[in-house]
Amino acid sequence: MKSLLITCLTLLTLLFSYSADADYDRNKAVPVEKVLFGSVISTRNISQEELIQDKNSGWKTFGGALVGGAIGNQFGGGSGRDIATVLGAVIGGKMANNRSQAKTVTVRLVELMIEVDCAEKQCQQYMVIQDYDQQMVFHQQDAVRMVYLANGNVRIDKQF
Incomplete structure (x- = not known):
């Protein structure tokens, strides 16, 4: 369980530290x-x-679903745990997607x-x-x- 949590936190750190390169070079001779x-x-x-x-909206949604699934997995037992994991993933993905709207x-x-x-x-x-x-x-x-x-x-x- 701890390894799942550490894996989730590592993935989230990688996802949110991603930065896109510029579409052009300022000092380029044409x-x-x-x-x-x-x-x-x-x-x-x-x-x-x-x-x-937002260029990172897909990654943010994925990260939100991952965290939500990890949290949902903490509750219930048997098939109830599976349902809680899926619901946590759906809710986490939806919340992350709502926060990354276009401007x-x-x-x-x-x-x-x-x-x-x-x-x-x-x-x-x-x-x-x-x-x-x-x-x-x-x-x-x-x-x-x-x-x-x-x-x-x-x-x-x-x-x-």
Whole structure:
């Protein structure tokens, strides 16, 4: 019985100490496919709500069921003990699952309408939505560069 309890506590420690890696590397160089220069026609700050799921919710539910089953196993005898173990696992899993709900995060974005420098009187306009950066606030008529990255992303930066 003590070995079951020690095993449960060890598993719980491992489950809750798990941390996910970032989806990107901050200091990674990415090849540039092309750069266009132009000016901002219009800018609009927008926000988007994203539903963020807890990446560890499955492990937390499993851990809750494991602890609940271990506690339920302490009660009753024979088939009553089996029922108490199952009920403890179900209740523990349900409680852990209820505590790891998704949360809503508001993401600030900026919508930019860009007119690239005209070549042979054919001006093209592009609309780009990107993350809002307090250090780089865009205004109408700002000179900008549109950087196409090899990974398929586009980034608008001020031209200095």
